[in-house]
Every structure is written in C-alpha cells, then in structure tokens.
Amino acid sequence: MNTYLPSQQSNQTRNQIRHQMREVRHRLTTFEQQQAERCITEKALNLVEQHGCQTVALYLSFDSEISTESLIKKLWQEKINVTLPVLHPFSRGNLLFLKYQSDTIMQKNRYGILQPKLNVQNVVPLEQIDIIFTPLVAFDKNGNRIGMGGGFYDRTLQHWQQKSFLPVGLAHRCQQLDNLPTEIWDIPLAMVLTD
Structure with a gap:
C-alpha cells in the first residue's frame, strides 16, 4: 500500500533515505561489491x-551502484543489443536510449555520469526495448523505488504495463526497506534483482 505524505515532509523523508542508503552502499567492501x-x-x-530479449537498457554504474560492466560484456557475447540512457537534449527531465557498443564514443553528462555521445542514428525507441x-x-517489497531525485526513470517508466518493456531494478540487498514514502508520480518496478 502506498503512503502519501504531504509533499514537503515526503521530500525531506526521501532525501534522508537517499543520504542514509548511499552511505550504506558506500560502506560496502570491494569484495562485497x-x-x-x-x-x-x-x-x-x-x-x-x-x-527471449533482443534489446535491453542498462546504465553505467555510478556512486557505488552495483557494477554493470560484467553484465554488459556477457550480453554483448550473447549478441543481445545493449542501450544506455542519455539525458534528452530538448525535453528536460526525460531520457533517450542509445545503442551501446565497445567502440561507442562516450561523454559525461551534467551530473558527471558517462553516457553515449548523442547521435540520432543510434536512438533506440522504447518499443524496441x-x-x-x-x-x-x-x-x-512493493517494488517502489527511490532514485537520485531527478525523476528521469519515473517519466520513462510511466504506463509501462501498456508498453513492451519490463522495468527491473538492480540493487544491493542492503538497499531494501520495508516501506518507502511514495508520491503519485512514483512508478513501481515489476521486480528488483538483488544479491
């Protein structure tokens, strides 16, 4: 069941959760990672x-997130197409997904996260993911997630039940809480894979 708090209180609580969980994640040892x-x-x-996937969207790990490097390499070996998110240049707060290969030219976005250099020929529509x-x-436990606070994935995952893709979170087990405070724009995931 979703818990709707007044927006200011909810934001404060969510920011506290972000801070605490990022600290927990940073304390993991290299071996645990x-x-x-x-x-x-x-x-x-x-x-x-x-x-039977042909194309998946992933992300490059940042800020002690679970590394996706091995997964990306194994997907390439299996001839599965990999895409990465790119901040949309014209539609603020939205993502595009671009093909990602070993020779893809990368650049840092405004948050310091590596993303493929924008090339419209490499854009993969959501319908193909x-x-x-x-x-x-x-x-x-209900699939609710808290991200970094930009809402990029919430906008991307809107109405995912009517679309062709499945949204799946990747997380350390220590990032799970019993219940998260949610807002009406939060989009629960289909599942979360943990260690």
Missing part, C-alpha cells in the same frame, strides 16, 4: 534468457 556484481549478473542473464534495468538508491 564484486560478489554482488557476480550474483546480479547471473540473475539478470537468466531473466534476459527467460524473456525488452527490459529496462534501472538503478536505484532504495526500494521496498
């Missing part, structure tokens, strides 16, 4: 196979 990456990679590959693997800061 590597174990999590192996476990998540295996689970994600199984899910991709079960759904089978799974969107999303980053998150915290999640709960």
